[in-house]
Amino acid sequence: MSPRLLTALLGSALLLTAVGPATAAPKAPPTKAPALKPGVSRADMALHQSILTLDTHLDTPEHFARPGWSMLDRHAVSSDFTQVDLPRMTEGGLDGGFYVIYTGQGELTAEGYRFARDFALRRAVEIREMVAAHSDRFELAYTADDAVRINKAGKSFVYQSIENSWPMGEDLTLMQTFYQAGVRMAGPVHFRNNQFADSSTDPRGKIWNGYSPLGLRWLAEANRLGILVDVSHASDEVVSQSIALSKSPVVASHSGARAIYDHPRNLNDALIRKIGESGGAICINSVYLAATPTSPERKAALEALGKQPDFDTLSPAEVKAWADKIAAVDKLHPPVRANFEIFMASMLHVLKITGPKGVCVGADWDGGGGVEGLEDVADLPKITARLNAEGYTDADIAAIWSGNVLRLIGQAQAYAKSVAK
Numbered sequence: 001m002s003p004r005l006l007t008a009l010l011g012s013a014l015l016l017t018a019v020g021p022a023t024a025a026p027k028a029p030p031t032k033a034p035a036l037k038p039g040v041s042r043a044d045m046a047l048h049q050s051i052l053t054l055d056t057h058l059d060t061p062e063h064f065a066r067p068g069w070s071m072l073d074r075h076a077v078s079s080d081f082t083q084v085d086l087p088r089m090t091e092g093g094l095d096g097g098f099y100v101i102y103t104g105q106g107e108l109t110a111e112g113y114r115f116a117r118d119f120a121l122r123r124a125v126e127i128r129e130m131v132a133a134h135s136d137r138f139e140l141a142y143t144a145d146d147a148v149r150i151n152k153a154g155k156s157f158v159y160q161s162i163e164n165s166w167p168m169g170e171d172l173t174l175m176q177t178f179y180q181a182g183v184r185m186a187g188p189v190h191f192r193n194n195q196f197a198d199s200s201t202d203p204r205g206k207i208w209n210g211y212s213p214l215g216l217r218w219l220a221e222a223n224r225l226g227i228l229v230d231v232s233h234a235s236d237e238v239v240s241q242s243i244a245l246s247k248s249p250v251v252a253s254h255s256g257a258r259a260i261y262d263h264p265r266n267l268n269d270a271l272i273r274k275i276g277e278s279g280g281a282i283c284i285n286s287v288y289l290a291a292t293p294t295s296p297e298r299k300a301a302l303e304a305l306g307k308q309p310d311f312d313t314l315s316p317a318e319v320k321a322w323a324d325k326i327a328a329v330d331k332l333h334p335p336v337r338a339n340f341e342i343f344m345a346s347m348l349h350v351l352k353i354t355g356p357k358g359v360c361v362g363a364d365w366d367g368g369g370g371v372e373g374l375e376d377v378a379d380l381p382k383i384t385a386r387l388n389a390e391g392y393t394d395a396d397i398a399a400i401w402s403g404n405v406l407r408l409i410g411q412a413q414a415y416a417k418s419v420a421k
């Protein structure tokens, strides 16, 4: 990490606000209203548009460095596998969300920590660069109130979160560095155990029985700074400890119900209840909704294509060529997929346990999310329509779409303020 990069990371908040208004252009109204999605009435769409909406898990920053890829262009899953961009956010009435700084787990060594730290800082810079490049359409959000303010200004709000705190290594002062860069939500761990906590999916089983001693300090530092604690991916023990020890309520930014699909990444009813009772919320994931086995024929056909190329090195045409090859395999050997009905079953199950104050939306877009009937963010009005049909009030639906998460951001920051010296 060069000093220049760090300066860019920490110093450009002022620059962004300075250039924002000068380059701001009024948001052009859509020339033609997009067709309503199946099951979505005009009234549902009007309700959806009137509600502030956010998704807590957008892995879209993974695409920001792709050559020729822009958040302002309309893309398609079928052409480049992406699920989020501004045109589709507008069509799906998605006002903003948490953009994820995700680092895949590697070695717990000094070298591994350095690599992870620099990777995560670079990803934070890429988010910042995207916002700076389109400052008339996007704005970084730091407080709970920012979402409403930015939305009123006709822009899309961009919160930042950390998925996997491996990049902090053993240097917890980095939490403050990321906080200053704008991170307002963080989870300790991902698919594998790390220096802070046990994962729900490490094949070697647990090593800490919850948080490690350093992990407990991570949790305290997240609270002190006002970073919302995210328990998705953590082991059941870590979830329980987080609920018990965190000074402000926790969130599961992209999780589902084990009662719908028995997978360690999902939460059992007891933990769902505990999160809800402690004032936290579970943002419903569109991954781990059902077993989706790959047939031997499909596996062989995919393997015959060779290793997936690094999209960061390919032109859009080259990515499309790869997408066409995958589409040909899909046609011959269709993948087994979960669908919108199961996604809604997961949401309605959690709603029954926690009530509408304990549910939010985090579908893992661009990170493996998307099911049949809920393919990208353009399909989001279907969720509002379904909640409406299930009898949830407009206020409930608004809480699910953003109110609960904004409340949690506010509570995390209120605690930090109460202990600030």
Ligand SMILES: [Zn+2]
Residues within 6 Å of the ligand: 163, 233, 254, 364, 367
């Ligand atoms: Zn994840």
